[in-house]
Amino acid sequence: MFRKAVETPGSPVEGCEVAELRASLDGTTGAERRLDAMLRLGPYGLSLAKLLANPHGLDLGPLEPRLAEVLCTASGRVELAPPPLVEDLARLRGRLAVRPAEMVLIGRRHLRSNNSWLHNVGPLVGGSNRCTLQINPEDVTRLGLNGHALVRSAGGELVVPLEPTETIMPGVVSLPHGWGHSGTAQLVAAEHAGVNANTLTDDSVVDIPSGNAVFNGVPVTLSPA
Secondary structure, three states: OHHHHHOOOOOOOOOOOHHHHHOOOOOOHHHHHHHHHHHHHOOOOOOOOHHHHHHOOOOOOOOOOOHHHHHHOOOHHHOOOHHHHHOHHHHHHHHHHOOOOEEEEEEEEEOOOOOOOOOOHHHHOOEEEEEEEEEOOOHHHHHHHEEEEEEOOOOEEEEEEEOOOOOOOEEEEEEOOOOOOOOOOOOOHOOOOOOHHHHHHHOOOOOOOOOOEEEOOOEEEEOOO
């Protein structure tokens, strides 16, 4: 961090010795010393010691505009409608005329899950942090479902426990990502394995302007498991 900063023109530590800067850092842990280094490299001349000496905060003055300084577009403007997106509008309008699938799958993110990182932490697996297929009660009745459903798409199929809820509209089902821990070495996660939502996505379908995989709005069919 310091090695690059001392060589950067205009840096608060330009031309200083790296060893001396490291020796001057405050903090009792590596994390505190790193925080001190980042504060010293900032534009306000701050340090960990200054923060600790002002527990109620520091007034750094009014905000100053920086957009012109950091904006790197050729036009010098915030380009809200770049040509690749504008050119794709015709395809979007064409899709509006296509009859939508009877059921589509969207993803879901759990606040206590952080993707899959916390699935091996016992107290955090449970409650709303479960691998279920959220579905509107009207669709449960219409499709004759009960407890679990077989979900099929062009990419694959899964058997998933149902979670009827009025918070999702008819015709849409929601499955969280980050699950499918069967056979892993993580003992807690393996006990609550869930299913891998990527099994239902089609790797041949991508968003044309970005080239990104399509994970939402996946056409699916549901039947009793």
